[in-house]
Amino acid sequence: MISDLFTTTVLIGILASGIRLSTPYLFAAIGETFGQKSGVLNLGVEGQMLLGAFASFYVALTTGNLWLGLLTAMFVGALMGLAMAYVTVNLHAEQGISGIGFYLFGLGMSDLLFQKLMGTVETVKGFPEIYIPGLSDIPGIGKIFFSQNILVYLAYLLVPLAWFVLNKTTLGLKIRSVGENPDAADSLGVNVARIRYFTIILGGTLSGVAGASMSIALLNVFQQNMTSGLGFIAVALVYFGAWSPIGVLGGALLFSFINSLQLWMQVLSIPIPSDIAVMMPYVVTILVLVATVSKVRAPSALSKPFERGD
Amino acid sequence: MKKFTWFVTLVLAFALVLSACGTAATQAPAAKFRVAVVMPSSTTDLAFGQSMYDALVKVQKEMGADKFEFVYSEGMFVVDDAAAAIRDYATQGFDLIIAHGSQYGSSLQEIAPDFPKTSFAWGTTVDTFGQPNIFAYEALSQEGGYVNGVLAATLSKSGVIGVVGPIETGDAKLYIDGFAAGVAATNPDVKVNVNYIGSFSDVALASEAATTHISAGADVLTGSAQMVVGAIGKAEEAKALWFGTQSNQASLAPSIVVASQVYHWEVMLKEMIALIQKGTLGGQSFTANLANGGQVIEFNSGYSLPADAQALADKTIKGIIDGSIKITLP
Numbered sequence: 001m002i003s004d005l006f007t008t009t010v011l012i013g014i015l016a017s018g019i020r021l022s023t024p025y026l027f028a029a030i031g032e033t034f035g036q037k038s039g040v041l042n043l044g045v046e047g048q049m050l051l052g053a054f055a056s057f058y059v060a061l062t063t064g065n066l067w068l069g070l071l072t073a074m075f076v077g078a079l080m081g082l083a084m085a086y087v088t089v090n091l092h093a094e095q096g097i098s099g100i101g102f103y104l105f106g107l108g109m110s111d112l113l114f115q116k117l118m119g120t121v122e123t124v125k126g127f128p129e130i131y132i133p134g135l136s137d138i139p140g141i142g143k144i145f146f147s148q149n150i151l152v153y154l155a156y157l158l159v160p161l162a163w164f165v166l167n168k169t170t171l172g173l174k175i176r177s178v179g180e181n182p183d184a185a186d187s188l189g190v191n192v193a194r195i196r197y198f199t200i201i202l203g204g205t206l207s208g209v210a211g212a213s214m215s216i217a218l219l220n221v222f223q224q225n226m227t228s229g230l231g232f233i234a235v236a237l238v239y240f241g242a243w244s245p246i247g248v249l250g251g252a253l254l255f256s257f258i259n260s261l262q263l264w265m266q267v268l269s270i271p272i273p274s275d276i277a278v279m280m281p282y283v284v285t286i287l288v289l290v291a292t293v294s295k296v297r298a299p300s301a302l303s304k305p306f307e308r309g310d
Numbered sequence: 311m312k313k314f315t316w317f318v319t320l321v322l323a324f325a326l327v328l329s330a331c332g333t334a335a336t337q338a339p340a341a342k343f344r345v346a347v348v349m350p351s352s353t354t355d356l357a358f359g360q361s362m363y364d365a366l367v368k369v370q371k372e373m374g375a376d377k378f379e380f381v382y383s384e385g386m387f388v389v390d391d392a393a394a395a396i397r398d399y400a401t402q403g404f405d406l407i408i409a410h411g412s413q414y415g416s417s418l419q420e421i422a423p424d425f426p427k428t429s430f431a432w433g434t435t436v437d438t439f440g441q442p443n444i445f446a447y448e449a450l451s452q453e454g455g456y457v458n459g460v461l462a463a464t465l466s467k468s469g470v471i472g473v474v475g476p477i478e479t480g481d482a483k484l485y486i487d488g489f490a491a492g493v494a495a496t497n498p499d500v501k502v503n504v505n506y507i508g509s510f511s512d513v514a515l516a517s518e519a520a521t522t523h524i525s526a527g528a529d530v531l532t533g534s535a536q537m538v539v540g541a542i543g544k545a546e547e548a549k550a551l552w553f554g555t556q557s558n559q560a561s562l563a564p565s566i567v568v569a570s571q572v573y574h575w576e577v578m579l580k581e582m583i584a585l586i587q588k589g590t591l592g593g594q595s596f597t598a599n600l601a602n603g604g605q606v607i608e609f610n611s612g613y614s615l616p617a618d619a620q621a622l623a624d625k626t627i628k629g630i631i632d633g634s635i636k637i638t639l640p
Contacts (some may be wrong), residue, residue, distance in 0.1 A: 002375050012527040109386065120354045121539050123562055219517050219540040224352050228511035263522045266505040274478050278508025
């Protein structure tokens, strides 16, 4: 019944699920925002996430230390970012193609390591939900916002932080200028290569965390190809969010809430075919994108390699 | 431009190395029976792919490594890649090539006539395309689903059961429909909430679907296909019971898995091999069910099932085998 959707249990359920589902998107898409703001399109996010997910899971499984797992995911993501930066900045490789190359590398490598080191699906005890005295007990709100694990909070803290860095700091100004007009930035003494190295490595690090947020915080398992296209949706969310962390947050939440809404619709036996239900998040996202796209413009130098004119 | 070419070469080299890992096969003397299997998922997915891998390992143990050898290509979600692998194996002279996924049917229909001396098998289906060198195999998953459903209805205290499914088709749909029928036959007041997430690989959404079921009051859950591994974890956190299918999932959550329906493809594999060795290369279809041992309900010894529930399960299995229980699917 449609009216069943409007009970408190269901509404709380939808919102809490939506917040959880949006977490990996936020890490990955905010990281990607930095890269694209500086003019680099990284399609390898999915591969970085998979390697991050595996690395953190394996370290957490063998050492029992979740923080060490998270650090490993960051390190692995950063290494992938470093390689991507070398290929795109120094070798001037076509960004889209090399990104896909890195995706395939991450997909194959995480699978290979999983087969060789683990061989079967196992579980770990991931980051627990944090109980905040007082806040967690507020009816409704407490269950939605204050009963999540640490990485969910970090993802949401990252949004204003990223906005601040991009819009209110000199570093942010340099990143934006490199993405809009690298020649002008270069002539004013900004080191284009160094800025791009920084944003791509930061993006890789955050993608690694996005993977870890799945394997050792939200799901607590690792399986081959467990991100199943999530990294590519994160790239799309950057366009959707008009290259702004706040916009990315809006897109991630919209997509995740509609996804959790369709889960509940099926559970409540609302008579729509499951195929239509699972399409909903994608259809709504495309509709919103079409409705808003005319107002935004991509960074001018996006996906263009920078070659210093002498 | 030169550097770009260098990079493309590097990427291609990587791709070559990775794909070579998948399809490497060793040459063997002709006396060995050689099987190659191509599957969409992996040999370690605790589901459909692993069920075939485990079966091949069992056959190899029985026949001996000097008489039986198998290789596999996994992760073949792209049907074109799978078709190429199938053709490669056929060219290398394998005795039997198994295309373990119903999406490979049309490729097999094209390839098989080019290799009349090679035997092919595919599933889950009953369709051999009328080809003399294609075997078909299927599992009556609704039988195990029914048994799991009977037990689930008996064990549920809240009267709500949650099901996490992939896409509403094939083996998963059979299992889930059978499960719902088993619940309805045991206690019509128990509600079965079914959720198809539209994917065989989205672990995150499957696990969120399980959380949704639990919030909706479910205290018993089940699910089909390889993406349910995260859902099992959510069930364990909430201390809800879990029923598995395709492979024994007790290792993931020993305290809550009651029983798993497990496919024993080795039963039909052995028949197939015997036929091939006598010169029949195909044209027949095989069915794995409770009666012929191709499907088995494996109870988790770590979970203490009440004696009356165990008796009811045994009675249901017996009833399905002797035909006194008829499963009506919607």
